[in-house]
Amino acid sequence: MTPRHHVSDDLLLSYAAGNLAEGWSLAVATHLSLCPECRNSLRFAEGAGGQMLESLDVEPATVTSWDAVRARLSAEPAAPAAPAPKMASHTGTAVLPKPLRDYIGGDVDAVKWQALGTGAAQMRLKTGDRETQVRLLRIPAGKPVPEHSHRGRELTVVLSGAFNDGQTLFARGDIEDADAEIQHIPTATLDADCICLAVTDAPLRFRSWIVRALQPILGI
Amino acid sequence: MIRTPLLSVTTLMNLDVSIASVPWQKGLPLAIGPRPLAAKKRRKTLALMPVVNGTAPEPNMSALLAAIGRSRRVEDFEILFRHFAPRVKAYMARTGSPTSAEELMQETMVAVWNKAALYDPSKGAASTWIFSIARNLRIDAYRREKHPEFDPADPAFQPAAEPAADATMESEQSASAIRAALTTLPPDQAEVLRLAFFEDNSQSAIATALNLPLGTVKSRMRLAFVKLRAVLAQTGDLT
Numbered sequence: 001m002t003p004r005h006h007v008s009d010d011l012l013l014s015y016a017a018g019n020l021a022e023g024w025s026l027a028v029a030t031h032l033s034l035c036p037e038c039r040n041s042l043r044f045a046e047g048a049g050g051q052m053l054e055s056l057d058v059e060p061a062t063v064t065s066w067d068a069v070r071a072r073l074s075a076e077p078a079a080p081a082a083p084a085p086k087m088a089s090h091t092g093t094a095v096l097p098k099p100l101r102d103y104i105g106g107d108v109d110a111v112k113w114q115a116l117g118t119g120a121a122q123m124r125l126k127t128g129d130r131e132t133q134v135r136l137l138r139i140p141a142g143k144p145v146p147e148h149s150h151r152g153r154e155l156t157v158v159l160s161g162a163f164n165d166g167q168t169l170f171a172r173g174d175i176e177d178a179d180a181e182i183q184h185i186p187t188a189t190l191d192a193d194c195i196c197l198a199v200t201d202a203p204l205r206f207r208s209w210i211v212r213a214l215q216p217i218l219g220i
Numbered sequence: 221m222i223r224t225p226l227l228s229v230t231t232l233m234n235l236d237v238s239i240a241s242v243p244w245q246k247g248l249p250l251a252i253g254p255r256p257l258a259a260k261k262r263r264k265t266l267a268l269m270p271v272v273n274g275t276a277p278e279p280n281m282s283a284l285l286a287a288i289g290r291s292r293r294v295e296d297f298e299i300l301f302r303h304f305a306p307r308v309k310a311y312m313a314r315t316g317s318p319t320s321a322e323e324l325m326q327e328t329m330v331a332v333w334n335k336a337a338l339y340d341p342s343k344g345a346a347s348t349w350i351f352s353i354a355r356n357l358r359i360d361a362y363r364r365e366k367h368p369e370f371d372p373a374d375p376a377f378q379p380a381a382e383p384a385a386d387a388t389m390e391s392e393q394s395a396s397a398i399r400a401a402l403t404t405l406p407p408d409q410a411e412v413l414r415l416a417f418f419e420d421n422s423q424s425a426i427a428t429a430l431n432l433p434l435g436t437v438k439s440r441m442r443l444a445f446v447k448l449r450a451v452l453a454q455t456g457d458l459t
Contacts, residue, residue, distance in 0.1 A: 002378060009445035010438040014423060017416040018355035022365040029368035036380035039370065043344050044448055047398040049355065049417050050347030054399070058306035065309075065322065066301060072330050073294060098374035128365035173378065 003035045003173035011155075011177070012038065016045035023132025026099055026125070027155040027175065027199045033097030034173030095160050100197060103127075104136070108160070108195065111136060117214065119143050133200050139163065139188040152201035154178045156186070161194035163187055279303075281346040282391045289336035297333055300346070305329055308354045315362055315420045324361055328354045345395035362420070401448045409444040412437055 007015075007028055014020040015028045032039050094101065095108045103125045104110055113121035120143065125134040139145055141161070155177055162171040163186045170176055170186075178184060188194035281303060288296050308328050312321035331353050339349050356367045370377065405413070415421045415429065423441070427434045 002381070008438075008442070010423065010441035013413070013441045013445055014416060017413075017420075018359050018367060019416055019420050019422050019425075021422070022368070025366075026368045029370055033370040033374060033376060034378040036378065039380075041445075041449075043348070044398060045445070046352055047344055047348045047395060048402060048413065048448060050345055050349070050351040051395060051399045051402055052414070052417050053304075053307050053311055053351045053354070054347050054395075055402075056307045056310045058310050061302055061305040061309075065305060065326065066298065069301060069305070069326050069329050069333075070294065070298075072326070073297070073333055094374065094376035097376040098371045099368040101376075102368070128363070 001171075001173075002037065003031065003171075003175070005168075005170060005174035005176060006035065007031055007038050007175055008177055009041070012041055013045050013048075016042060016049055021129035021131045021201075022127040023129055023134045023199045023201075024153075024155060026103065026127065026134060027157050027197055029099040030097050030157045030159075030197055031173065031175045033099060095195070097159075100136075100159070103134075113138060120145065131201050135198050137194075137196050137198050139186075139194045139196070141188050141193050142190045144185050144187040152180055154201075155197075155199045157197045159195045159197060161192040162189045163194045163196070164189060280392055282341045282395075285332075285336060285339050285346040285349070286341045288333070289339050292336075297336075300332070301329055304332070304347075304350050308350065311351075311354055311418065312358060314418045315358065320361065324354075324357055328357055331357070341391045343391075345391040347395060348391075358420070398448065401450075405444055405447055409440045409447070412440040413444055416441070 011020070011024070011028060015025055020028065032042060096104065101107055104123070111123050113123055115121050119140045121138045123136045125136065127134055136159075137145065139161075145163075155175060156170070157175045158170045158172055160172065162169055164170070165176060165184050165186045169189075176186070279299060281300060284296060284300055287293075288300065305325055309321050309325035312324040312328075316324070328350070332350055335353070339346070343349075359365050359367050372379075402410070402413075411430070412426060415426045416423075421429060423437050424434055426432075427437045430437070
């Protein structure tokens with residue numbers, strides 16, 4: 001089954017342009033791994049980049065440039081063998097898509113969960129940018145994510161299980177794009193724990209004063 | 221769009237006429253007049269050079285790049301280099317010094333050479349592929365960040381249910397449809413795209429630069445994308 005909730009066009013364009021901070025890009029790449037439809041859209045966004053590259057006014061390349069590159073061609077290692085046939089062998093299985101596994105150092109069994117005290121657990125992921133906070137979250141079946149709002153954007157990608165936010169169901173691969181106005185209570189469905197990637201651009205601001213007081217201690 | 225019978229990937233694979241033997245290799249900029257070629261050879265040569273809107277034929281860079289991946293011919297790569305290197309350098313120069321732009325351009329073009337065998341023309345034009353390599357190197361060099369990307373060989377990867385209808389579409393045709401779509405964008409949308417793609421501006425930086433609310437920047441991007449999609453849907457490239 002393919003996702004029903006997709007990356008917005010403006011986010012996809014920013015990702016294609018390469019000016020989306022690493023944390024947001026990780027959420028987009030995770031969704032793209034699971035969503036053929038958005039991968040198709042991405043081709044056109046990157047195609048726009050390619051055409052803009054084509055349209056730049058330029059001076060011809062200098063002889064020096066070519067000589068320098070040419071000298072490196074012989075020195076560089078040979079090209080890798082042609083890629084495997086298109087239908088890559090999907091022999092193995094993985095819950096977390098590769099972009100995410102690269103940050104965790106493995107699949108779900110490699111996640112170093114840190115209890116949140118509310119029954120939920122998290123693992124913070126480190127990126128090169130300073131504007132996002134990236135976490136893998138595990139919400140127990142039937143339990144809500146602690147009630148929260150946030151100052152900016154929040155992207156959530158479901159990786160396992162599912163959650164409801166109001167009347168809307170988010171399942172594997174779905175991405176929820178919430179802004180500051182939304183006061184929402186995502187709640188894991190009853191059948192299984194929900195694991196999702198959550199990227200925010202500001203520390204979360206919890207409504208409950210107890211949770212807010214504990215925020216620095218819990219590291220959320 | 222009228223689908224001219226350009227080379228399919230399979231045809232290209234079986235094409236044993238070396239790209240290097242066609243006359244435009246040494247003849248840049250390309251002559252417009254007829255070429256003294258044997259009829260058989262001539263047909264193949266023309267197939268590599270789709271005429272865009274009646275302008276002078278250009279070597280099909282996508283076919284050329286794919287051929288480089290197989291042949292590893294430095295002579296072919298030089299043609300590709302002369303076309304793309306100045307563009308990549310101009311792209312890099314938008315956000316960096318001329319020295320670093322030259323370095324990053326060289327870095328990009330060497331990567332293009334090394335990875336050429338991985339280029340799949342059915343996935344997009346050469347310009348698209350080279351743009352993405354340049355973009356990733358720029359992010360790495362100027363922001364010290366990564367650009368996480370999906371990997372089709374990933375066991376968690378969700379493949380398309382059936383091959384997309386446009387899986388075999390000609391990348392150059394699609395590229396010219398995109399180019400046409402871009403020229404129809406209203407100036408305010410084109411400006412936002414330019415700032416995003418070339419000046420390495422985040423949405424909020426664009427909002428500040430243009431003194432616009434963030435929501436307006438987002439909606440201009442979305443409108444631009446809708447327009448891009450609409451034109452492509454008309455040409456039958458995106459269903």
